[in-house]
Amino acid sequence: MMKLNGTINLATWQPAAAPSESDPTAIIDWAADRFRGRPMVMTTSFGMEGVALLDMLARRLPDLRAIYVDTDFLFKETHALREQLERRYPGVRFEAARPRLNPEEQSAQFGGELWLRDPTLCCRMRKVEPLYRAIAGVDVWFAALRRDQAATRWTIKVVDWDWQFQLIKICPIASWSRQQVYEYVSAQGLPYNELHDRGYPSIGCTHCTRPVEGAKPWDYSREGRWSGAAKSECGLHGAGI
Numbered sequence: 720m721m722k723l724n725g726t727i728n729l730a731t732w733q734p735a736a737a738p739s740e741s742d743p744t745a746i747i748d749w750a751a752d753r754f755r756g757r758p759m760v761m762t763t764s765f766g767m768e769g770v771a772l773l774d775m776l777a778r779r780l781p782d783l784r785a786i787y788v789d790t791d792f793l794f795k796e797t798h799a800l801r802e803q804l805e806r807r808y809p810g811v812r813f814e815a816a817r818p819r820l821n822p823e824e825q826s827a828q829f830g831g832e833l834w835l836r837d838p839t840l841c842c843r844m845r846k847v848e849p850l851y852r853a854i855a856g857v858d859v860w861f862a863a864l865r866r867d868q869a870a871t872r873w874t875i876k877v878v879d880w881d882w883q884f885q886l887i888k889i890c891p892i893a894s895w896s897r898q899q900v901y902e903y904v905s906a907q908g909l910p911y912n913e914l915h916d917r918g919y920p921s922i923g924c925t926h927c928t929r930p931v932e933g934a935k936p937w938d939y940s941r942e943g944r945w946s947g948a949a950k951s952e953c954g955l956h957g958a959g960i
Contacts, residue, residue: 740877743772743891747779747861750878750889754859760784761861762850762955765797766922767911767936768863770804771903772892776861777808786853788955789815790845791822792834792924796914803910816853818845834926838945842953845924850884850955857886864890864956865897868921869941871952897939911936919943923953 740746750759761776763769763785776783787801805813818825825833825844833841854860866875881888892900897920904911914922918930920939929943 740894743895744775744779746877746889746891747775750859750861750891751779754887757858758856759859759861760786760854760857761863762786762788762854763863764788764922765800765804765912766863767897767904767915768865768892768900770800770909770911771900772861772863773804773808773811774903774907774909775891777811781810783808783811784814785811786814786816786850788846788849788853789817790924791818792845792926794912794914794922794925794928796912797922800910800912807910814853816849818849820844832926834924838927838948839954847954854884854886860884860886860888862888862890862956863892865895865900865939866893867896868939869952872956898937901937 759780761772761783763773764787773785801813805811820828825841829840830836860881864872864875866873875890875893877890877893879888879890880886903909912919912922914930915936918932918934919928920931920934921941921944922928923944927945929946931938931940931943934940934943
């Protein structure tokens with residue numbers, strides 16, 4: 720039987736005991752109580768969903784760790800938002816997970832523009848492997864995934880066991896629409912990545928993210944990610960590894 724850090728039997732987390740999935744804050748409160756004292760983190764790529772979840776968690780979890788993967792190819796607007804959020808939430812520990820190779824070292828070993836020739840390998844080295852190291856020893860992972868973001872995410876559960884990273888993964892806003900996320904962010908007066916106002920519904924690395932014509936901040940698609948490649952996920956959430 721799988722265990723969390725060798726101490727909690729997988730059969731004991733009882734996901735059926737979680738509250739209604741329509742109330743993200745109740746889910747977070749349930750998780751905070753259910754896994755009290757266990758190592759918890761959230762991850763974010765600083766999209767609008769991540770901002771909303773960060774706000775919910777920061778209100779309820781003291782000493783929250785917020786991990787982001789700095790691929791060395793993030794937009795300057797993404798870094799600017801991170802700085803805003805660091806000022807807004809001084810109690811949150813923002814931690815960068817970084818690849819072992821810098822861009823120059825990667826080019827020397829694998830050739831230039833790997834994201835064009837083998838985007839899956841590039842994502843594995845610059846995103847997936849760094850996150851493995853960053854969440855080592857973590858029991859509970861909060862992620863801002865939503866079911867209607869893509870066909871690859873339709874089956875997301877609010878509380879589930881993540882076999883790839885070997886921990887419990889909680890997605891409090893899984894049932895929300897992008898419109899609900901936008902309304903929450905607007906109602907709370909939260910900053911969000913200004914690229915959303917410039918036609919970027921989903922934001923990743925500079926080389927692999929393009930604006931989508933006509934997209935508004937309350938719209939979401941993965942159409943602008945890895946344009947021209949048969950790929951819609953980086954591998955952090957189980958697909959595209």
